[in-house]
Amino acid sequence: MTTHLKVSICLPTCNRPELIVQCIDSCLAQTYANIEIVIGDDSKDERTRRLIAERYQHDSRVRYLKNEPSLGQARNVASLFARASGDRILLIHDDDYLVDNGIERLLMPWQTYPDLDVVFADQYEVDAKGHVDRAASDRLNADFYRTKQAEGLQIPPGRTGLIQMFPNNGWLADARLVKQISYEEQYGMSCDFVFGVKLCLAAKQVYYLNEYVSYYRKTAVSVSANTRGSMAAASVSAYAFLAGLKLDPALEPARRTALRRIVPIVVSVHAKNGAPLSGFRIALGHPFAYKHGFSLRLYYHLMLLARAALKAGPRRMGGAF
Structure with missing residues (x-):
């Protein structure tokens, strides 16, 4: 595994200091070391700012910014993409987190397919306390066509985003393409879906890896749940x-x-x-x-x-x- 490629982990957060530590720590624990963690904080109070300062102030890999005023979901993510300095970008939300070798696994297909633009994989489903439900995890991925039979290059690549096979976070993609597509505020709560569709439509090659690389936390207090x-x-x-x-x-x-x-x-x-x-x-x-x-x-x-x-x-x- 080469280590010359820098991976920017983009982490939008809003009012969840009780969860973000697990997310950040999972990023810092990656077996792939050439990373930066770019954080955009839309919180209404200072709890997250204080936590980051107290816990991570001496780690140069953590790049924190408090958005004043708050930017909202789409503009926050877009600002993170713009700030990212890496060759690859990975998006992870503040209530989710990565397996220890998640980035290393996501980089592996590039060794076989150097022209790849996007790699994504499976997500564990966990409850509010972080307990993994393996049966629910298998159902989650199967519901979005992420199965062993589907592993490999996705042809045509645009199909991947359209059928919602592409996850809303935990993916890895070429930074230039991510910045080109970015998130658009006009699409409201579906901005992550629209981004995934446009990213896959624009990509030359998209690869699905049938391995678990991230944890998707299911809670009743997410913005999407509240507006459903x-x-x-x-x-x-x-x-x-x-x-x-x-x-x-x-x-x-x-x-x-x-x-x-x-x-x-x-x-x-x-x-x-x-x-x-x-x-x-x-x-x-x-x-x-x-x-x-x-x-x-x-x-x-x-x-x-x-x-x-x-x-x-x-x-x-x-x-x-």
Whole structure:
């Protein structure tokens, strides 16, 4: 394993000093030593700043910056990418963490495929206290098409992002490409999904490694969990992005796979938020997402939409056909 390549670990954080220590310590414990940890702190108080100063002030690998004022998710991550000085970039969120040889494992495919742009691997699912649930971990990765059979170069590479095979953190990619794509604030809560799609579409080669390299902490207090049922949900903006994306015809099956997962979620959100006409339009415009009428979920959602329409009345239907 060569060590001349510098890896920038980009770590956005916001109001989670009780979790970030485990994340930072996992980065500092990497078997691959040529790293920097670039931290962008969007916290509303000084707890994280004080913690970093007390615990890591003498470690030059830790580069901390308090965002004043706060930047928000997308701009915080984009600022980290811009500050990164490494040849490769790895993103890890403050409540997640890495296995000790995670970076070393992610670098290995470059030895065989030197033209790689992106490498990603599996994530353990852990609870709020960091306990690994192996069965849930296996299901998590299988749900996103990360299986032994899929290991290797992903052809075409753009398919990887579209079908959500690409994880939201714990990946490793060429720094120049990451900086070129970056995170975009306009996509709201789906900015990480949009980034993954655009990154894989722009990449020459994407590699999936069927090994666990990171820990994904599942909590009930994440921003995505708190917005899941609202019109600010990641699914809503992700659907709009997918529906409007111009793609090569060869990637249309991947778009359909993505929409098959996301359309029923978005229809449900519209029903819950008093926009039944938009919900009807989306549901009826993508019949394949409901197995062309052979899914009970379709009729349940149509019932929810009809109920929302009756409740809203003629002047508050929301959306148009």
